[in-house]
Amino acid sequence: MxxxxxxxxxxxxxxxxxxxxxxxxxxxxxxxxxxxxxxxxxxxxxxxxxxxxxxxxxxxxxxxxxxxxxxLPFQNKKAAIAISLVKNSSRFEWFLEKATEIGVQSIYPLICSRTEKQHFRKERMQTIIISAMLQSKQVWMPVLAEVISFQDFINTNTSEIKYIAHCEEDGEKNTIEKNNNDYTSVMLIGPEGDFTKEEIESAKAKDFKPVSLGINRLRTETAGIVAVTLFNNWY
Amino acid sequence: MxxxxxxxxxxxxxxxxxxxxxxxxxxxxxxxxxxxxxxxxxxxxxxxxxxxxxxxxxxxxxxxxxxxxxxLPFQNKKAAIAISLVKNSSRFEWFLEKATEIGVQSIYPLICSRTEKQHFRKERMQTIIISAMLQSKQVWMPVLAEVISFQDFINTNTSEIKYIAHCEEDGEKNTIEKNNNDYTSVMLIGPEGDFTKEEIESAKAKDFKPVSLGINRLRTETAGIVAVTLFNNWY
Known part of the structure; x- marks a missing residue:
């Protein structure tokens, strides 16, 4: 090409x-x-x-x-990221660019209790995804969903393997399981200030497993990229 | 804190x-x-x-x-990234910010055959590393080395486990080995346009193992972040 x-x-x-x-x-x-x-x-x-x-x-x-x-058949992993919007749009744009480059199937922009940003310029975000796809010479682009509330997302998502990355102390956390791309996976990434305890509990009640993304406290967009990288390399 | x-x-x-x-x-x-x-x-x-x-x-x-x-003892992995400078400095700055946040021990800015950028504002880059360290509440910051040529780097680096991430077809590529942080690791990340065949051969002669960072062709700074993430999570 x-x-x-x-x-x-x-x-x-x-x-x-x-x-x-x-x-x-x-x-x-x-x-x-x-x-x-x-x-x-x-x-x-x-x-x-x-x-x-x-x-x-x-x-x-x-x-x-x-x-x-x-x-050309889809070659990336069947993994989705549901990620809170962040105050600084350029950080979110950066997440979209890098996630597309590394490879992800779908992206759900979330509004959580502590999400400060509500406005989302979908058309502009779509343009960023398209150029990242072209730049990395792919023929599949991530599906960018409409903005959705945290509750609506966890109530309606049907992925087979579900994770939530949060920073609260929560006993022993899981790591991302290896799988041969037989199952669809999703990971929830919280806003600046993290998910609330109530959000974590409701996600757990819906079978989202708490997962650790390493020892350092990451910004939202960085956590998103770490999650995409791990999904791509742990299968 | x-x-x-x-x-x-x-x-x-x-x-x-x-x-x-x-x-x-x-x-x-x-x-x-x-x-x-x-x-x-x-x-x-x-x-x-x-x-x-x-x-x-x-x-x-x-x-x-x-x-x-x-x-506080050093908790991150004993991993280093040797990465080509890139034309657009803001992309390199972004790499420094994110690599610091995720966690890396040292960063070596490289000049390879196909590196177009030669100029490196070390003081500015250092400032970016400091603010990323503070922002992620760490007390260890990556050591930022002086710019070094590819040849000098591979001739003098003494890491115990050495990788080179390149995009040439090269038989079966390795994946990053798990280790319990007993060994020091380093990964070479090439410029836009990749390492030359000669560079790949000289690195291999110095025991750098070719490694794959996934199926997509990544920009230099993205490959750097993927490498840092994998080092942090594959141990």
Whole structure:
């Protein structure tokens, strides 16, 4: 995959040509100065990869013709992170970038009792995920869920293996179990100031196991990345 | 440790009072509006922790009296990361912040064949490490080495377990071995564009084992954080 690589929101094995978005067209024609006959690759972030040739180098509505269409199976772990929003958006953006690069299946932005931030610019966050996916040359992108309250999340999540990473003293904590990607996993990551005792108890009642992410007290976004890394390497 | 927590470059069990730096004094007296009789904590990032009481609330030369002196043993893993500088300094700074938070013993900034950045503002980088240490309430900070060339590093490093994380096809790659922190470990992380084949061969000749950090191609700073996380959790 050394051709210039772009995102497109819809790909279909039956289509033979695509008109690219204004932004992508500009990038290809004005920034990269590509011409009719040059090739690019496109993904929809859902495993589809198209190699295509430029047939109209319009700088706002570039048209490409399909040369090859491939579907690549999902290779990352079946792991999700449900993580509190944080006050400083750039820290959350950083989490999204790095989590995408390392590999995660879905991300649920949470509002917990102690979450200070309520506002979430989903469109901007989606853009960050797309560029991290392209940058790391993947054809699958994490599914970014709508913001959800802690209670609604734990009441509705159906993952097979569930963890909660919190900093309260809580007896012997678990470590992430190895599994051969046969099961879906999720980990809850709390806000600055941690989950409340009540939240921890309700999560435990819903079969979320307390887990330790190491001896140091981590910021929310750092804990998120540590969790993604461990999910990716402990299977 | 809920008292305001600061860095001081020198602490000694014999000393009974300390005059704080202008910056720390300003923060304590002007920003936090602390008064004579209020208590703070100080660390030198070498395991020493002093609890002290303000006896002169001068806004540039605050003086504190020792109330308690404790030495806390090093608890993180005996692991080092030798990592190429990257073009965008803020990405390297981010690596330093997160690596400190998660826990690492030493960091060696490397110049490899394909490293584009040569300039390294050590003082600024040191400041980032200090604030990450304070923020995560640690009393040990990673030792930040001077910039060193790849060849000099592999010729002189004496860690007992040595890894190189590279992206070339190289047969079956190793994973990080578990050990009970009895041995010192180091991992080499390459520049954007990876190590050259020659660098990989010379590292292997010096007993650095090729290791995989997962299936995705990671940016330098992301690979560094994944390595720190794995060292901390695979022992």
């Amino acid at each position: 050394n051709l210039p690589f772009f995102y497109i929101d819809f790909l279909d094995a039956q289509m033979t040509a695509y008109t690219l978005s204004e932004e992508t067209s500009k990038h290809i024609i004005q920034v990269l100065r590509m011409k009719i006959g040059d090739c690019i690759q496109l993904t929809d972030g859902k495993g589809n990869l198209v190699t295509a040739e430029i047939i109209d180098d319009h700088k706002k509505k570039c048209v490409v013709k399909k040369v090859d269409f491939t579907f | 809920n008292l305001p927590f600061f860095y001081i470059d020198f602490l000694d069990a014999q000393m009974t009072a300390y005059t704080l730096s202008e910056e720390t004094s300003k923060h304590i007296i002007q920003v936090l509006r602390m008064k004579i009789g209020d208590c703070i904590q100080l660390t030198d990032g070498k395991g020493n922790l002093v609890t002290a009481e303000i006896i002169d609330d001068h806004k540039k030369k605050c003086v504190v009296k020792k109330v308690d002196f404790t030495f």
